[in-house]
Amino acid sequence: MKKNILFFTFTIILSLYSSAQKTNNEKALEIIKKIDNNMFSKTQIVTSEMIVYGKRKKRIIRSKGYSKGKENNYTEYLSPEREKGTKMLKLDKRLWIYSPSTDRTIQLSGHLLRQSVMGSDLSYEDMMEERKLSEVYTAEIVNEDIYIDSPVWIMQLTSKVEGLAYYKRTLWIDKNKFVPLKENLYAKSGVLLKTTTFTNIKKIDSRWFPMKMNYKDMLKDGKGTDFIILDIAFNTKIPDNYFSKNILKK
């Protein structure tokens, strides 16, 4: 009789735990879908400044980027003089860089994509990563907290597909705006590779969007790289020729 009661209690606890876990996972998935809705759109046109803090001086690189879906992205660098006219085109998993000074187009692939972009804390791989979080990660809410005056969920995302630049991510999600405020990016070994902080969150076309980001490569010294969005337009029509190799010429 005693054994039966114990078994019964254990089964109830297990099913309650499993149902709570299921609810947690469903809620987590729902949250990251909402984040995806804020952060991703069919098209984006972004004018931005990247501030790279060097050891001796800082550099401000201005660019205009066009993206369509998850696969296509085209960026043209506007200043400074040394970078002006440099163009980058990403189509699916391929990346080309055009240099006006040499009139050459170079395709980068494989481990070369892990190189830093213009001395910043961002790699080409980071810039190419445009897949929705909900499509490539499983999510779990691990805690709730207050992060710089905002109530947040602390979520852990684990890769569910092969070949991602970061196997795990920990995100601090604003409960009211459904945007990340901070993100830690980890390798499969558990080593912290990068941190990103998101600030200046603005409402644009009914979605919340961070207008300033700081990327910090934890394997490098320094205070990271700021990425400031000067202007952004969502779901604007972009001509198809922006995503063709022909655009990479003078």
Next chain:
Amino acid sequence: MIKFIFKGILRDKSKSVIPLAVISVGVMVTVIMSGFLNGVFSDVINQNAKLDTGHVKIMTKPYFENKEQLPNDLALLEIQELIDSLNLNYPDLIWTPRIKFGGIMDVPDEEGNTKSQGPGIGLAIALQNSKSDELKRLQLRKSLRKGNLPSESGEILLSDNYAKKLKINPGEKITFFGSTMEGSMVFQSYKMVGTVEFGSPLMDRGTFIIDIRDAQNLLDMENGTGELLGYFKDGIYNDQNALVISNEFNSKYSKSQDEYAPVMVTLKDQNGLRESLDMGDAFSGIFIFIFILSMSLVLWNTGLIGGLRRYNEFGIRLALGESKRNVFKLMMVEATIIGLIGSIFGTTLGIIFCYYLQEYGIDISSDIENSTIIMPSVMRAYITSDLFYVGFIPGLFSMLFGTALAGRGIFKRETARLFKELEV
């Protein structure tokens, strides 16, 4: 007397064959090992000096701390002023700037698209400066495998293996893609004019060479350099002098508030060379000591066996009235002659083998293919003056020592018992 002893040695081969063989082999192995270790250590020092460390090297402090990352954003600036001051203060040294930088080399096809590409390490040296010794120091003419050396700006040399990997031939265009000192993206096309083989797998894997002025323009490092290398004018590294110079130089900047103050390091204080070379020296000393000791023990044993075999001979000589001292003395003269012949033979053979190893060496390139340190791909022996005595003296003395130990028995013989012992 000597003639008599010499005849005795020649006629009674049992007296001489084994000791001669032991001494010859022992001396030969000592000479070969000594010449080979000398050669390998010298090559490691020379190759590191000419390709990477100089006899002394000046960098900024933060560059030195992160030098594995080739951090040109921490480079030395206003180097001409520094070189002028160094020339004034250290007239025994020649100073030459070098820039090392990483990037991607991309070979275009006919339409300008990427045909092949790979990461590489650039080495910028004073190629176009007729006053510079860099061409001679790096033996680039001798190392040239294909094409020519760069004669003007915009020309580039590739290591032969790297050129093969990128499938590029002299005369073709290649584009460097990397970042400037401050991190700006930079593209620059060059004409590849030749390929070289450095003889160091680390360098042969993926190195390209351009002129220092081209590199300064490319990387926005006007009047700057990553490293400033100093070489003694006689071309020979002197660790004591290098330490004195570096200590004196560093003391001037020890209290400097400048974050980018220069720091000087000696050859041995780079790439872990001091530990490796000191350990190598200690091992070679221990090896030679053990070898001489074991050779002495073998010869002592040989002397004892000889002594036993010649027990009757010594007894008769003592019975005939020859003094113990004289018997011992003649034994020692015999040992000296055998030691001399064995040592001369062993030294000659050892030097012949060393000469072979000096000319042809032992190719270890396949074993150190993925090596991350600069070391020669062919290990060679070097014939130096010390090889003429490094085996010779121990060979001779171990024979004398062994014979002296074995000969002590002569003094223990009692003349009164000799007739009984000899069964007369």
